[in-house]
Amino acid sequence: MSTPPTNPLTYTGYPKWPFFGGPGYLIAIKFADSPIGAYNEIFFIPGMYKPKCSLIPWFSVQRIWVDSLASRHAGRSIWGIPKEMATFNWTESAPGAKNSWTSLVLTDNASGKVAFRANMTDLVLGPEMTIPSWLLPSNVRKVVQWPIDDSANTFLGSKTAFAATNISQYTNMKTGTSMRPVLTELTFTGEDAQLSKVSDMYVDRQLFTGSADNKVKLLPLALHFNQGTQVSLGAPEYISTCK
Secondary structure, three states: OOOOOOOOHHHOOOOOOOEEEOOOEEEEEEEOOOOOOOEEEEEEEOOEEOOOOOOOOEEOOOEEEEOOHHHHHHHHHHHOOOEEEEEEEEEEOOOOOOOOEEEEEEEEOOOOOEEEEEEEEEOOOOOOOOEOHHHOOOOEEEEEEOOOOOOOOOOOOOHHHHHHHOHHHHOOOEEOOEEOOEEEEEEEEOOOEEEEEEEEEEEOHHHHHOOOOOOOOOOOEEEEEOOOOEEEEOOOEEOOOOO
8 A cells, every 4th residue: 555544434533553564454254154143244454553552563454344233333342343334246156166256346335336346266276275274374363443432323133142242341442531442353263265366356445545546456366265264353452551
């Protein structure tokens, strides 16, 4: 990226952390099951940020879309992840195809604009050749976020299932009137990954970065994790040096 993204709208009023760059990630996930049901998600980690009170920089989710109101509310209230609503249009090749492919069109619900579009085709590297998940440098990351008070939003989902996330334990992580950054572990475990070629890719710069002039450079390659991969977020915690 030429310059870091602007703060998400939900972080209005918070100071902007210094941007340290480094590798960034764009990750799209189809959750077949979760404590709040099946849903889709795509999130953008542009690089690393260093809160003033932290001794080291951390990755941070700066843009994220889901198609579940329950996920949106949980992500904001528990982990400070600035989730917005979107429509996901997936198209996939028939099961068992030699060169399986997946197409995704993501439409931002607030603006009605296409935020992201891409076709992904698995590359045949050799007989049953995949990339072991334990070799991936992004296998486990920690992300830092600002707490979000999402109590004013209407939650439309299964209250029984949603209670399983123990939202009452983490909602509105405040110390008096001060707000401290929240640190959460993001973990991918399970199945190995298939290398995929990405083509016909489009990213709305304004929606992803806050500026139509900001360049977002994405590699034309992706890692395709098959069904069975587990994606989880740990319990939020405070950075020890942030009092």
